[in-house]
Amino acid sequence: MLVAASSLLLASLVSATPLPKACKILFDGRVPLTATPADFDKTTSLYNNQFILGQNQTFDEIIKFPIVLPSLFDLKKINAKPVEVTINDQSIFFPGSGPLQSGFRRSELIPGPNNGTDSTVIGTTTVHFSIQTDPLKPLNYSHEYHPVWHERNDFNGDHFDLETGTPFTPSKESIPIHNPKTLRIAGFSVPTPEQNVFITDFTDFTWHNFALTIGWNTNKTTVYYSQNYEPLKKVAGPFTNDNSDGGQFHFGFLKLPTGPQGIDVAHQGYQEHIRGAEGLIYGGIFIEDSSNGCVTLS
Numbered sequence: 001m002l003v004a005a006s007s008l009l010l011a012s013l014v015s016a017t018p019l020p021k022a023c024k025i026l027f028d029g030r031v032p033l034t035a036t037p038a039d040f041d042k043t044t045s046l047y048n049n050q051f052i053l054g055q056n057q058t059f060d061e062i063i064k065f066p067i068v069l070p071s072l073f074d075l076k077k078i079n080a081k082p083v084e085v086t087i088n089d090q091s092i093f094f095p096g097s098g099p100l101q102s103g104f105r106r107s108e109l110i111p112g113p114n115n116g117t118d119s120t121v122i123g124t125t126t127v128h129f130s131i132q133t134d135p136l137k138p139l140n141y142s143h144e145y146h147p148v149w150h151e152r153n154d155f156n157g158d159h160f161d162l163e164t165g166t167p168f169t170p171s172k173e174s175i176p177i178h179n180p181k182t183l184r185i186a187g188f189s190v191p192t193p194e195q196n197v198f199i200t201d202f203t204d205f206t207w208h209n210f211a212l213t214i215g216w217n218t219n220k221t222t223v224y225y226s227q228n229y230e231p232l233k234k235v236a237g238p239f240t241n242d243n244s245d246g247g248q249f250h251f252g253f254l255k256l257p258t259g260p261q262g263i264d265v266a267h268q269g270y271q272e273h274i275r276g277a278e279g280l281i282y283g284g285i286f287i288e289d290s291s292n293g294c295v296t297l298s
């Protein structure tokens with residue numbers, strides 16, 4: 001009788017608080033504890049082993065494993081660790097045709113299976129990433145940086161950008177940026193202004209966790225954010241955004257030059273000599289299927 005009553009109680013507790021169902025993971029970019037920088041140059045890498053880095057660079061030279069606590073979703077996987085992406089004076093990309101992109105400094109990780117038309121850009125998907133500064137390899141916040149974005153398959157714009165630093169063109173932003181050391185999510189990059197839908201201070205020694213749910217057919221985007229080990233909370237959207245044409249996710253960063261308005265930023269402008277390297281630490285990168293509304297929050 002007692003057994004029956006307690007199992008009844010248990011059953012009602014279980015039904016009252018169902019365990020959240022795990023969402024279907026389309027790309028798991030969480031880096032195994034055993035990974036080395038040189039692994040990112042191999043064809044077995046989780047990420048594209050050829051793009052994006054300086055013309056004469058290898059990933060072995062630009063990938064670091066700093067000693068920081070794992071991010072929220074690295075911990076959830078248990079055997080995953082954060083990864084640092086760095087740039088230096090040699091981080092000048094040659095796009096294969098046309099001139100070197102000497103205006104930019106850039107190093108980025110692109111998910112291996114993400115060829116522009118794969119399952120990560122079909123239906124509705126949620127991209128997860130955590131980001132942290134490296135006080136030993138600081139950015140120069142006089143410049144504009146893009147630490148994460150999703151570029152259209154035809155390269156004519158980004159569906160969203162995570163931005164930090166001083167905007168190269170302040171009028172491109174829908175809000176005035178008073179503090180350059182902020183993380184800002186902007187929607188589709190082609191309109192002027194682009195819509196700054198979320199802004200938060202880019203505090204050091206803090207994991208900044210993001211998730212963006214992108215409806216590739218519905219043109220709706222939702223942004224989630226939290227710090228350290230707090231569950232994600234919705235901070236923007238769903239807002240209307242041009243999400244057409246598929247494309248690729250970039251984790252790692254692009255540093256714009258400084259210089260007069262109107263220059264060709266990919267090829268002109270000023271880049272100060274970088275002493276050593278500048279770096280940003282990434283963790284918990286994965287992409288899940290949210291076509292049925294599933295979004296992992298904690």
Ligand SMILES: *[C@@H]1O[C@H](CO)[C@@H](O)[C@H](O)[C@H]1NC(C)=O
Pocket residue numbers: 054055056090092093100
């Ligand atoms: C890469 O090396 C080649 C050959 O030395 C050189 O011509 C080119 O300018 C270098 N590229 C960069 C971005 O430094």
Ligand SMILES: *[C@@H]1O[C@H](CO)[C@@H](O)[C@H](O)[C@H]1NC(C)=O
Pocket residue numbers: 113115116117118119
């Ligand atoms: C991209 O990946 C998808 C899924 O694996 C595949 O069906 C498609 O053929 C690939 N496209 C190209 C251009 O490689």
Ligand SMILES: *[C@@H]1O[C@H](CO)[C@@H](O)[C@H](O)[C@H]1NC(C)=O
Pocket residue numbers: 217218219241242243244
């Ligand atoms: C999404 O936006 C693109 C670009 O404006 C448009 O071509 C497409 O028809 C839109 N899709 C929907 C479902 O509104």
Ligand SMILES: *[C@@H]1O[C@H](CO)[C@@H](O)[C@H](O)[C@H]1NC(C)=O
Pocket residue numbers: 140141142143258270271272273
């Ligand atoms: C930061 O960048 C600006 C603009 O390029 C430059 O004038 C300044 O010297 C740089 N600061 C450092 C510490 O490199």
